[in-house]
Amino acid sequence: MPETPLPPDPETSATVSPQSCGDLFRSFTVLALQGFGGVAAVAQRELVERKRWMTNTQFVEEWAVAQIMPGPNLVNLSLMLGARHFGVRGALSALAGMLSAPLLVLLSLAWLYTHYADQPAVAGALRGMGAVAAGLVIGTGLKLLVTLKNNPLHPAQRLLLGSACFVTIAWLRWPLLWVLLALGGVGWALAWSRLAQREEARTRPTGSTGTRQ
């Protein structure tokens, strides 16, 4: 599918594109096979730090879309990335990479599990890995805090939105859908007005250009 040429985004200058659908498939297979419990941590490491397919900021922004859409976040993210570079073929390659190898591993594990589930060492190892997986996700969240530096929202607005999300999700355990709709809506509206202010400040000397519906 042809891509409309657009002016280069300054932030993408440091990133590279996946070379082919095969590259997408292999990379997402490697990524998925490393993702025990905390795939978000592995995704940030692989896609941003190792492959350089996106910046940390882009990662957070794409994650927002992947998160608000139905379906598994990382599957959504892989699909979006594949689609951007190679259309439907890319989306399917990324999706196949995400799912096929891990599915084989999982079904083999399920088969093994019926034989070894009673072993205390197996249960212990699973529990230890669970604790580490939780740490991976928290650590990634902490690492991505830096991406908020260039965010158009006021620091106080960011802090308020972030804390509200943590309290409602982690402590009160409210349903994610409602939290995302409410906080996402507020964040969207605030960012909209801040961006509008910025654009207005930039275009004021020349008049009323740059206003779009």
Added chain:
Amino acid sequence: MNALAAPLISLGLTDWLHLVLHFATLSLLAVGGAITTTPDMHRYLVTQQGWLSETQFNASIALAQAAPGPNVLFIALLGWNVGLNNGAGGHPIGWALLGAAGCLLGVLLPSSTLVYLTARWSHANRERRGVRAFKQGLAPVVVALLISTGWILGSTQAANFPDLASAAHTAWPYWALTAATALLVWRTRLHLLWLLGAGALVGVLLG
């Protein structure tokens, strides 16, 4: 009731269609990942239809959490187990594969189609203020959501394993492990598989 007993069932074509369609409708509701729809899946597969035992349901989720890859694969495992329980003749592995493929396809097809179309649109319109405001306005929520998810994963440690749940005080080494991992991921570039390996080792030693 024997915890390991699996129900022996017989699924016809309409049952299989119902199963796939049920997951297809859940697909569009699964905002925040398939894991958010587990209560409904439990209601449908275990309580209402009796296609899976309680143990099979819980083990499917626990295994998928421990295995590599996206957690959505637990749905393939649910379908796999439904297939294994199916005593409708033929080889059980054949039914299991059918169940795994059907459920995974059902849960992924609607959401993936929607995501694909949205991704094309939002990329083509990425300079619009509405699109930029959406991505940037949600960024703080997304980061907080990651930290919250880790927090929930860590705090359910004690409850995940019924034989240890009564002893809540035994959970503290695992919480320390979680905290140490978070610090290492944040501050170093240590390969994540080393951390997971270390976690498995600590778990064996503590267990």
